[in-house]
Amino acid sequence: MGVMTDNAADAHFDATMTSRAPRLVRYLSLVAILLALTNGRAALAAETMALHIPSQTMVLPNGLTVVVSPKDKLPIAAISVRFKAGSAYDPEEKAGLSDMTARLLDKGTTTRTATAIAEELDFLGARLDATAGGTGSTVSLSLLAKDIDRGLSLFADVLQDSRFEAAELERERTSMLSQIQQRRVNPRQVVSEVFREVLYGEHPLHRPISGYASTVSQITRDDVLAFYQRFYVPNNAIIVMVGDFSETRMLELIERVLGGWQARPLDQITLPQPSPTQGKQVRIVDMDVNQSYVQFGYLSVRRADPEFAAIRAMNYILGGGGFVSRLTRSIREEQGLAYSVSSDFVGGSQFPGFFSAGLQTKIDTTSQALKSLFAVIDRMKQTLVSADELTDMKLYYEGSLPRRAESYGQVAGLLVDREFFGLPDSYWELDIRHIQQLTPQEIQRLAQRYLEADNFVLALVSKRQQLDLADAPIPPETIRYVPAP
Amino acid sequence: MLLVTSLIIGCSLGWAEEGFHLDIKEWRLENGLQVLILEDHAVPLVTVQVWYRVGSRNERPGITGISHFLEHMMFKGTPKYGPGLYTQLIQRYGGTQNAFTSNDMTAYYSVLPSARLELALDLEADRMAHLLLEPNELKAEREVVKEERRLRENTPTGPMYEVLDALAYKAHSYHWPTIGWMSDIEAITREELEAHYKTYYVPNNATVIIVGDVDASQTMAAVRRYFESLPQGPPLSPVRPPEPPQLGEHRAEIPRPTALAALAMAYHIPAFEHADALPLEVLGQILSQGQSSRLYRDLVYERQLATSISANADLRIDPGLFTIVSMVQAGKTPAEVEAAVYEQIEQVTAESIADRELEKAINQALSGFVFRQDSIQQQGFTIGSFHILQSYKVINEYIERLRHVTKQDVARVARTYLTKTNRTVVTIVPMSPPKAG
Numbered sequence: 009m010g011v012m013t014d015n016a017a018d019a020h021f022d023a024t025m026t027s028r029a030p031r032l033v034r035y036l037s038l039v040a041i042l043l044a045l046t047n048g049r050a051a052l053a054a055e056t057m058a059l060h061i062p063s064q065t066m067v068l069p070n071g072l073t074v075v076v077s078p079k080d081k082l083p084i085a086a087i088s089v090r091f092k093a094g095s096a097y098d099p100e101e102k103a104g105l106s107d108m109t110a111r112l113l114d115k116g117t118t119t120r121t122a123t124a125i126a127e128e129l130d131f132l133g134a135r136l137d138a139t140a141g142g143t144g145s146t147v148s149l150s151l152l153a154k155d156i157d158r159g160l161s162l163f164a165d166v167l168q169d170s171r172f173e174a175a176e177l178e179r180e181r182t183s184m185l186s187q188i189q190q191r192r193v194n195p196r197q198v199v200s201e202v203f204r205e206v207l208y209g210e211h212p213l214h215r216p217i218s219g220y221a222s223t224v225s226q227i228t229r230d231d232v233l234a235f236y237q238r239f240y241v242p243n244n245a246i247i248v249m250v251g252d253f254s255e256t257r258m259l260e261l262i263e264r265v266l267g268g269w270q271a272r273p274l275d276q277i278t279l280p281q282p283s284p285t286q287g288k289q290v291r292i293v294d295m296d297v298n299q300s301y302v303q304f305g306y307l308s309v310r311r312a313d314p315e316f317a318a319i320r321a322m323n324y325i326l327g328g329g330g331f332v333s334r335l336t337r338s339i340r341e342e343q344g345l346a347y348s349v350s351s352d353f354v355g356g357s358q359f360p361g362f363f364s365a366g367l368q369t370k371i372d373t374t375s376q377a378l379k380s381l382f383a384v385i386d387r388m389k390q391t392l393v394s395a396d397e398l399t400d401m402k403l404y405y406e407g408s409l410p411r412r413a414e415s416y417g418q419v420a421g422l423l424v425d426r427e428f429f430g431l432p433d434s435y436w437e438l439d440i441r442h443i444q445q446l447t448p449q450e451i452q453r454l455a456q457r458y459l460e461a462d463n464f465v466l467a468l469v470s471k472r473q474q475l476d477l478a479d480a481p482i483p484p485e486t487i488r489y490v491p492a493p
Numbered sequence: 494m495l496l497v498t499s500l501i502i503g504c505s506l507g508w509a510e511e512g513f514h515l516d517i518k519e520w521r522l523e524n525g526l527q528v529l530i531l532e533d534h535a536v537p538l539v540t541v542q543v544w545y546r547v548g549s550r551n552e553r554p555g556i557t558g559i560s561h562f563l564e565h566m567m568f569k570g571t572p573k574y575g576p577g578l579y580t581q582l583i584q585r586y587g588g589t590q591n592a593f594t595s596n597d598m599t600a601y602y603s604v605l606p607s608a609r610l611e612l613a614l615d616l617e618a619d620r621m622a623h624l625l626l627e628p629n630e631l632k633a634e635r636e637v638v639k640e641e642r643r644l645r646e647n648t649p650t651g652p653m654y655e656v657l658d659a660l661a662y663k664a665h666s667y668h669w670p671t672i673g674w675m676s677d678i679e680a681i682t683r684e685e686l687e688a689h690y691k692t693y694y695v696p697n698n699a700t701v702i703i704v705g706d707v708d709a710s711q712t713m714a715a716v717r718r719y720f721e722s723l724p725q726g727p728p729l730s731p732v733r734p735p736e737p738p739q740l741g742e743h744r745a746e747i748p749r750p751t752a753l754a755a756l757a758m759a760y761h762i763p764a765f766e767h768a769d770a771l772p773l774e775v776l777g778q779i780l781s782q783g784q785s786s787r788l789y790r791d792l793v794y795e796r797q798l799a800t801s802i803s804a805n806a807d808l809r810i811d812p813g814l815f816t817i818v819s820m821v822q823a824g825k826t827p828a829e830v831e832a833a834v835y836e837q838i839e840q841v842t843a844e845s846i847a848d849r850e851l852e853k854a855i856n857q858a859l860s861g862f863v864f865r866q867d868s869i870q871q872q873g874f875t876i877g878s879f880h881i882l883q884s885y886k887v888i889n890e891y892i893e894r895l896r897h898v899t900k901q902d903v904a905r906v907a908r909t910y911l912t913k914t915n916r917t918v919v920t921i922v923p924m925s926p927p928k929a930g
Contacts, residue, residue: 081535082863122794123785130783131853133860152860179797186800186823189752193649296750297647299640330589331568331580341577344636347644368644400585407587407606414536415867 059409059436061419064255065427068263070271071243075423076258077250079416083153085251086416087163088424093239094143095217096279096359102227104219106140108180109235113138113147115176117169122176125162134159136166142213143357144428145239150417153252156261164265167240172232184224191216192492195469199301199366201493202291203467207307207362211282216493243271246427250420282307282359285463288486294472295492300374301469304381305364306460311355311429315454317439318446319353322454324401326388327351327365332400334384335365345369345377353458357429363458371471375480378466382481388455392448405443412436514889517876518709520716524725525697528716529876529885530709533869539705540869541613542602543621544877546700547693549671550596550732550810558673559681559689561594562638566686567601568592569630571623576630579616586612594671597810598881604870607706611715617701618719621694626686635678642672649751650921653818660743661759661814661917665736695726702877704869736761736812743917748924753800754821755921756830762815762910765808765882771894772902773806773815773910778854779846779903780804780817780837785853787841788817792833798825802834810882815910827920838911844904851903855895862892 063077098105114136115122129136134151147167151159191197201216208214218224247266249258285306309316320328327335327350339349351365365385369377413419413436422436432438466482472489520528548560570576583590588605603613646652655670662668701720703712739761763769781788781804792799802819819830865871879888
């Protein structure tokens, strides 16, 4: 399902970035390079579990963490910057601010108009994306290697000198308000937004990343500028470059265009933790649809949890393994109730992540599908997985390793996550070694600990007059009809 | 891995200048099976794909959607590998797999460690000839396909595309949607599925495409071992009839529970093989590729009439459609968007295209071409779709042919095809004002 991403830096990252004086950092960065080289090369795993991604890490004097990884299949490069700056930091009455900032990033700088930026990117056949998430914002560029100088110069410009003209803000506001209206009539989006609202309760992550009509209307240019100046700073960022260049060359390129980027002191931001999911909360939105859209889940673990890989391996058998998962086998293959059904654990960073299971089924079979969903989850907790299921799952993880790092963008993603979530070097190999040691008893323990049937949020978009939940495993008193968020 | 940078840049420039050559090896077995292999040793993976030249184009009223339904049933077992085993075996070795159906083609694909190549070959050869179509599996899967259709119906723009096709085509089988009409999905029999399977799932109507970390000649020997014994099917009859010329504009307005209105337009254009196909692709790029494109800049950025717009030459085996699709900004009307689109089309036909726009279109095609090679699955898709529509050989001529497209060509195809009598216009309009939030 992957309805939201909570992709922020962990505390370790933040502390490293803020505490160093420029001169000292220069020295430390050399040490960091040596360490990174040693770690990277030494971490080569034995035989089948090896996925060696060569990389070098360096911290610039302005606090920017730089990771480069050479890849020579194609004459291209993928560059990705992630800031600890997401919707969780938007003021309540300005929800959508981080999204607005990301959308406006390439709409003009002090030296380039929005039109000039679009023209240059298109002429190079390059792609620039800026998106806000729950606790992180990501700006990425992919282009042909021959265009690297022009591309990086433009990239550095939008990162450091975005202008946020009032006219551009108004354009983007109009567009966001239209999209918010449309979000509210799309059942897929409605179910995931209702789920998020209830799941995170009073916590800032309850809000849609693009905010509400009432909050987007209130965002001013000063708000955007303040957000940009506060969060889009080198000492709050990680940059990863995967390209058809040597490591040295990539480090030089990045230092040249981003070395002069001004660091700023970072405010200490302390946000409250969300309350754990308590009791059963069922929320239904009545819409003119011919299927019920179901999303079930509860707050759960962080990405950096030492058990995260094992939990996801357990979930592979439950609902993460596509057609071989128990949920798909039962609900789709055996009963023909849904086109797609799956479950996932989405790891949080400084806040808990969540478990989510979702499906769509015709209105008349909503109760039957819900019963099956609960039954499959319950069986995971009550009985041991078979030896075959366990073996298949282990083989899958082992064999899928090369696929996880095939493209330039995938490699950049693995490295960005490593830095952002504070994961160990070669975590993709360590995870698999952890998974290889799982037993049926261990899987059952994980299921009993991390699968919930008593405390949950169940979001439903359906057609009220046709919906009959009398037979569903839901106490009627937990049901509330709500409008689309 | 660690090369001198200037050398790499030099190389890549040279590579870009000479055009891209994918060294695809071709074989044809006695039974008519075509095999295309591209070695790519960057990652120890291989993609095995089987492309059948069958889609909703090959259907008739009463059994619409049967090609897609059959695609679902292809995962439901043979005597040798029972229901679900295809998926289970591919995933057991870390692979991923899926399939898709369009008007013109049905493709099955897996990506797995290259050491497991033969597993995928065995599974594909087996289900090309020995599908069970077991009644109980059929019963459950029919419901799954119906859920898939419902899922599409529930999007805010819902039936926009199927109404567009149904209005644009009267005689040709492009008239109905690939997923089929609900009443046909409900009515299709096991016998009809079996007949469809026996007609089209034959070696002489299939192309096996393999891209990845393999040796081409050894791979070919393995392909022979698994596929050579499959019997050739009878020759396939041509699809009929061709679509007669459109005599005047077709229009429909559909009320929907949507907040934003939407607009979809379609113009008949020639088939993929036609000489005008490339100028039409360039026209689509100039109109809507990127934020500097004409339609985006005028309608989305400058005038804020739309939240999105795309123009695209949908090139098919038989004459296809040039489509323009737009979501209308709140407070604006489809009529305003439509009028603005016509203004832009008029400007293109008046030969206002700049040299730089053409160059930009070529650059975009070039980088798109390179980026698609970043994944062996995408490489396989490029080869497969070109080959079904015409021939894989066209891939290596593509960039060079693109360079020969002139501004005059683009203006001419716009003048020729984007005319009032040749167009179909479908608008989606909100049923009632959206509820206040």
